[in-house]
Amino acid sequence: MREVPLSLNSKAFLEEVLRQGLRPDARETYDYRNIQIDFGSKWGHAEVILGQTRVLARVSALVEKPPVMRPSEGSLLFFVCFSPMASAKFTGNRTDFSTVVTRLLERTIKETRVIDTESLCIVSGEKVINLRVDLTLLDFAGNVIDASCIAAMAALSHFRRPDFVVNGEEVTVFTEKDRDPIPLSVLHIPITCTIGFAGEKILVDPSEEEESVMDGFVSIATNTHHEICYIYMGGGVTLTPALVSKCCEISSLKTQEISAQITSCLTKDATARKTSEAAEIEASKPTAISSISLQEKMDKMLVEDRTNVCETMETDDQVESAQYGSITIRYIDETETLDSGGVGTVQEKETKEPTKLATISTPEKKESFPGF
Amino acid sequence: QVKEWTVDAAAAYDIISSGINAEYGGLRCDGRRPQEMRKLKSELGVSEGPDGSAIVEQGYTKVLVSVFGPHECVNRNLRDHEKAIIRCSYNLASFGSGVRKKKMVSDKKSTEVGVMIQNTFEAAVMLDKFPKSQIDIYVQVLQGDGGERCVAINATTLALINAGIPMKDYVCACAATVYQDSVLLDINHLEESSRGPLFMLAVMPRTESIVQLQLDHRLHNDHLDKVVKETIQGCRNIQVLLDRQVKEWTVEAAAAYDIKPRV
Numbered sequence: 170m171r172e173v174p175l176s177l178n179s180k181a182f183l184e185e186v187l188r189q190g191l192r193p194d195a196r197e198t199y200d201y202r203n204i205q206i207d208f209g210s211k212w213g214h215a216e217v218i219l220g221q222t223r224v225l226a227r228v229s230a231l232v233e234k235p236p237v238m239r240p241s242e243g244s245l246l247f248f249v250c251f252s253p254m255a256s257a258k259f260t261g262n263r264t265d266f267s268t269v270v271t272r273l274l275e276r277t278i279k280e281t282r283v284i285d286t287e288s289l290c291i292v293s294g295e296k297v298i299n300l301r302v303d304l305t306l307l308d309f310a311g312n313v314i315d316a317s318c319i320a321a322m323a324a325l326s327h328f329r330r331p332d333f334v335v336n337g338e339e340v341t342v343f344t345e346k347d348r349d350p351i352p353l354s355v356l357h358i359p360i361t362c363t364i365g366f367a368g369e370k371i372l373v374d375p376s377e378e379e380e381s382v383m384d385g386f387v388s389i390a391t392n393t394h395h396e397i398c399y400i401y402m403g404g405g406v407t408l409t410p411a412l413v414s415k416c417c418e419i420s421s422l423k424t425q426e427i428s429a430q431i432t433s434c435l436t437k438d439a440t441a442r443k444t445s446e447a448a449e450i451e452a453s454k455p456t457a458i459s460s461i462s463l464q465e466k467m468d469k470m471l472v473e474d475r476t477n478v479c480e481t482m483e484t485d486d487q488v489e490s491a492q493y494g495s496i497t498i499r500y501i502d503e504t505e506t507l508d509s510g511g512v513g514t515v516q517e518k519e520t521k522e523p524t525k526l527a528t529i530s531t532p533e534k535k536e537s538f539p540g541f
Numbered sequence: 542q543v544k545e546w547t548v549d550a551a552a553a554y555d556i557i558s559s560g561i562n563a564e565y566g567g568l569r570c571d572g573r574r575p576q577e578m579r580k581l582k583s584e585l586g587v588s589e590g591p592d593g594s595a596i597v598e599q600g601y602t603k604v605l606v607s608v609f610g611p612h613e614c615v616n617r618n619l620r621d622h623e624k625a626i627i628r629c630s631y632n633l634a635s636f637g638s639g640v641r642k643k644k645m646v647s648d649k650k651s652t653e654v655g656v657m658i659q660n661t662f663e664a665a666v667m668l669d670k671f672p673k674s675q676i677d678i679y680v681q682v683l684q685g686d687g688g689e690r691c692v693a694i695n696a697t698t699l700a701l702i703n704a705g706i707p708m709k710d711y712v713c714a715c716a717a718t719v720y721q722d723s724v725l726l727d728i729n730h731l732e733e734s735s736r737g738p739l740f741m742l743a744v745m746p747r748t749e750s751i752v753q754l755q756l757d758h759r760l761h762n763d764h765l766d767k768v769v770k771e772t773i774q775g776c777r778n779i780q781v782l783l784d785r786q787v788k789e790w791t792v793e794a795a796a797a798y799d800i801k802p803r804v
Contacts, residue, residue, distance in 0.1 A: 265656050272653040281759050282736075385664070387754070397765065400756040405663030407750035410769045417765060 175381050183382045187367050193378050201374045206323050206434040213328030217320040221310035224317050226324035227303045235297040243289025243297040247274045249304045256309035274321055277359050277390045277399040285354040291333050291340055298330055311377035314388050318361040323431050326355050359398040360427045361390040362420035366406045389420040393428050570731055578727040581782045585703045585790040593704025597696035601686035606696040608704045610676035624668035629678040631655040638685045654690055661743050661753040667707045687729035688716045694743050702787055710745035711783055712752055715775035719764050724771040742772040746780040749773060
């Protein structure tokens, strides 16, 4: 869908506001919008809300064969998706801007060696751990670059990779149940700071309205060691060397604050997990009746609301009653075929027990279907 | 063959450090002084078809740029009623680097550099003179030996001049790195592979306004001012050479009409 252009009235109003030295949402010149960082139940799941811009980051690891040219290093790949739910102007196809954001993250995080990739090597030349960071923009309200960078860094700092042991020729990669996964070795935390320019005025962390009237922007990534990691200039704006130094200083200050926020959110998440683990151990002690099969657990995780799990890790019983209050979804039993009843019809039933799970009919059963 | 080209970062760093320190009398690996630029050769009006074209060679890096425009903007969604738009496409030829490039389809890096060049010239070209039009820039890197983005910007400047598109000033670009407190200008491929900070700057030299700024890998805040200052000096050096080339070409072109321009 084509982007709706800004009306002349709105544009004139915004320009007048900026000319008077104010900002449309009444922020000070160097103020960032409120940043909220949430972590999910899985390691490497981070959601960042910057003002109203929302980005979701997920990190996952795969054990694969490395390329010939770099046999003893793991790799880190970024995939950025501008989901159409974020704004009417995104069609879900890969645009130039989404490529720019992907490359920006690669250059800020991968090429400045944030993760020690040599520690991801299991057997040189044979098996390495390849990390993949998927970022999805869920809501667009300006300044996607900063939100994406914070989300990616938070997710990478939160992620735990599987532990492995090499005994001569034998390699054992442990699952989460057997051995606790290990955090990645994050060497430094670069955070980008986007500064927009509208005439003479500087707009730190431009919102959507400010982005529509600004002439251009610069994104500077710095880390807590006062090193500049990446600079990107976008749009038709010219800078002076003095302005460049000033922007780098602003970026350094903001990086200190945001890095501190990331570390405090990580420690909060760690303590929340510990208390919930203790609670789970308590709950599972008395009886074995509440033991739910693995597939039912998986199914629950698909259905339940993510934010609920973020904030308080409830025991399985509580989650169950919250979800299965009065409406249940009828699942296909393994013995039924697709003809009877229909797929997953929703019925209003008063049941407290979870019914059998949906299973996709196995290939052998497809013989009963004509035409396949 | 593969081993020669893709240099290990540590090995490249060794080569640079041994070169500058003492053994070769304070010179770099290709015999240049720290702030010495590579030899620049340029030519305007190389192609018949495009409205403007230029080839610029800095050392072993050779880039060909063709410019079409300003012409009517074909894509209605992108049309701007107040000014022209610039579309840039950057491509590294498959024979252009040490290892033959397999993918011919546009990949992320090429798209990114294309967007970067587009952003650079949006600030320099007088776009308000051509509303609802489009200027196409096609960049082809024929030989890449470090600093391809800078040479591309320099060549685009010449191509736009060749096409007669009005600009506010020359746009000159230069890349630099920092090694042990000294700034090395106009780095080649070997110096790029060393994973030291890679700083690229595009300036309009007369007003010293920075049109494009890119930094890769890590640079300490303390070095920033010095690097910016030295790189702007490097860009000024390039502007002198480009200006000389433009004037030579103007005299030649005018001679065809029996005009002797005052340069």
